[in-house]
Amino acid sequence: AAASHVPQRRRVASRAMSAEAPPGVAPADEPAGLKAAAVAEMVEEATVWCAVHGLVVGDRAEPRSGTVPGVGLVHAPFSLFPTRFPASFWKQACELAPIFNDLVDRVSLDGKFLQDSLSKTKQVDDFTSRLLDIHAKMMEVNKKEDIRLGLHRSDYMLDSETNSLLQIELNTISSSFPGLGSLVSELHRTLLNQYGKALGLDSKRIPRNWAATQFAEALGRAWAEFNNKSAVIMMVVQPEERNMYDQYWLINHLKESHGVKTIRKTLAQVEAEGQILPDGTLVVDGQTVSVVYFRAGYSPNDYPSEVEWGARLLMEQSSAIKCPSISYHLVGTKKIQQELAKPNVLERFLDNKEDIAKLQKCFAGLWSLDNEEIVKSAIEKPDLFVLKPQREGGGNNIYGHDLRETLVKLHKEQGEALAAYILMQRIFPRASLTHLVQGGVCFEDLTISELGIYGAYLRNKDKVVMNNQCGYLMRTKVSSSNEGGVAAGFAVLDSIILT
Numbered sequence: 001a002a003a004s005h006v007p008q009r010r011r012v013a014s015r016a017m018s019a020e021a022p023p024g025v026a027p028a029d030e031p032a033g034l035k036a037a038a039v040a041e042m043v044e045e046a047t048v049w050c051a052v053h054g055l056v057v058g059d060r061a062e063p064r065s066g067t068v069p070g071v072g073l074v075h076a077p078f079s080l081f082p083t084r085f086p087a088s089f090w091k092q093a094c095e096l097a098p099i100f101n102d103l104v105d106r107v108s109l110d111g112k113f114l115q116d117s118l119s120k121t122k123q124v125d126d127f128t129s130r131l132l133d134i135h136a137k138m139m140e141v142n143k144k145e146d147i148r149l150g151l152h153r154s155d156y157m158l159d160s161e162t163n164s165l166l167q168i169e170l171n172t173i174s175s176s177f178p179g180l181g182s183l184v185s186e187l188h189r190t191l192l193n194q195y196g197k198a199l200g201l202d203s204k205r206i207p208r209n210w211a212a213t214q215f216a217e218a219l220g221r222a223w224a225e226f227n228n229k230s231a232v233i234m235m236v237v238q239p240e241e242r243n244m245y246d247q248y249w250l251i252n253h254l255k256e257s258h259g260v261k262t263i264r265k266t267l268a269q270v271e272a273e274g275q276i277l278p279d280g281t282l283v284v285d286g287q288t289v290s291v292v293y294f295r296a297g298y299s300p301n302d303y304p305s306e307v308e309w310g311a312r313l314l315m316e317q318s319s320a321i322k323c324p325s326i327s328y329h330l331v332g333t334k335k336i337q338q339e340l341a342k343p344n345v346l347e348r349f350l351d352n353k354e355d356i357a358k359l360q361k362c363f364a365g366l367w368s369l370d371n372e373e374i375v376k377s378a379i380e381k382p383d384l385f386v387l388k389p390q391r392e393g394g395g396n397n398i399y400g401h402d403l404r405e406t407l408v409k410l411h412k413e414q415g416e417a418l419a420a421y422i423l424m425q426r427i428f429p430r431a432s433l434t435h436l437v438q439g440g441v442c443f444e445d446l447t448i449s450e451l452g453i454y455g456a457y458l459r460n461k462d463k464v465v466m467n468n469q470c471g472y473l474m475r476t477k478v479s480s481s482n483e484g485g486v487a488a489g490f491a492v493l494d495s496i497i498l499t
């Protein structure tokens with residue numbers, strides 16, 4: 001997001017800029033304990049590090065940056081230093097990963113629970129309705145997914161009001177940034193190895209981040225379970241993808257460390273080039289597909305025509321391992337997040353009482369709009385809530401004044417439209433002053449952060465081949481911005497230093 005829209009954001013002099021602040025921008029305060037010249041030196045080191053280590057994204061300014069690899073790259077937006085994070089909450093977040101992995105798998109097997117929980121949403125939300133149709137078709141033919149691969153990211157914020165770690169959402173499709181997120185941790189370790197003393201920050205307190213290698217490991221192990229040496233992995237991508245380098249990091253690890261070939265295809269290409277053999281094998285562009293790894297297909301924008309829906313159905317009907325399957329995809333909807341937070345629901349899927357308690361401890365308030373009392377208090381105090389449609393990818397939530405307006409309108413209509421949304425308690429992380437680097441320039445701003453923990457789950461019939469936490473993503477955004485999202489342009493990539 002261009003700095004211009006954030007008036008209070010201040011530029012910190014960087015070598016790229018003359019010492020005096022440009023016209024119209026107040027000269028930044030000296031960063032805590034740091035001279036502007038020292039910051040400029042670190043910014044230069046960091047941006048060079050990004051370029052030579054592939055911590056890069058496509059540059060909006062270059063029209064071909066989302067389609068032609070190697071053209072129009074810019075360093076990924078990042079924070080100059082890691083954000084402090086209490087070790088106790090880090091440990092709690094990591095422990096939750098395998099439990100959430102197990103929960104997703106158990107819930108995915110209860111097709112009736114998924115259909116029933118989403119039945120009212122189905123009436124008013126076409127996108128979710130189409131996903132449910134595909135799921136229903138699989139149930140009709142009793143389709144079994146013996147081999148199941150989940151590559152999830154559970155996102156949390158530290159709520160300063162209650163001093164607790166609360167889950168924002170669980171992503172079960174296209175959990176992005178395992179590649180770039182890992183690199184930011186390495187960037188910060190490198191910077192603190194050199195400047196840590198002056199800053200009083202110990203690089204060894206930055207947790208190692210294996211997200212990229214472990215996601216590649218999970219994909220490689222799934223390919224092995226499919227047990228066809230000539231098969232490829234297929235990554236389903238959007239026609240334009242400025243985050244392609246995050247995806248290529250996984251493709252590269254798969255080739256270098258697992259000897260597995262990956263092809264990248266859009267949904268339209270899958271429909272045009274794909275077919276299912278009599279034995280169920282998915283063949284695309286003449287190649288047998290072992291694993292379908294979705295990095296698209298999570299948003300209505302990915303289905304501009306019936307062609308894309310045809311592709312989604314074709315893949316679902318095949319024997320390829322879908323990551324995620326349609327069931328895993330539905331488990332990750334916000335409506336299911338809200339249903340699982342109801343009393344006595346987790347007990348239907350998990351046996352271990354301690355695990356159930358650990359999950360419930362990180363649940364924020366989550367309600368359907370049937371709850372009149374909550375809707376009333378949300379209309380009275382809209383800033384204490386977030387209104388969420390069943391959408392992924394950032395930029396879809398409703399806050400504050402708009403939240404009140406929407407609820408008043410929906411309430412008056414008393415129609416089924418209420419079922420398209422869930423209401424969530426708004427979480428208030430403590431803000432801190434951060435150096436953000438975008439487009440080679442360093443800004444100082446008040447920010448809040450969101451910690452995503454990656455989890456990988458691989459099962460073949462009764463054998464759980466993998467179930468672990470693998471790395472993390474820290475995203476930091478200006479505290480005045482309601483929405484988040486690096487791809488959406490609101491947040492920068494960060495890492496954590498344990499306190």
Ligand SMILES: Nc1ncnc2c1ncn2[C@@H]1O[C@H](COP(=O)(O)OP(=O)(O)O)[C@@H](O)[C@H]1O
Nearest residue numbers: 169386391392393394395424425426427483484
């Ligand atoms: N309960 C909440 N409290 C505070 N901020 C929230 C809350 N829920 C979402 N957000 C903000 O909105 C962003 C997007 O919400 P999220 O539920 O992650 O939707 P999406 O699936 O589009 O990423 C989050 O990254 C976070 O910045």
Ligand SMILES: N[C@H](CCC(=O)N[C@@H](CS)C(=O)NCCC(=O)O)C(=O)O
Nearest residue numbers: 174175176243295392393485486487488
């Ligand atoms: N362009 C696609 C982006 C895929 C995407 O938006 N994924 C959602 C979960 S569904 C997500 O992880 N959002 C957090 C990352 C952010 O802050 O931008 C990709 O990279 O493959």
Ligand SMILES: [Mg+2]
Nearest residue numbers: 155169393394
């Ligand atoms: Mg999100």
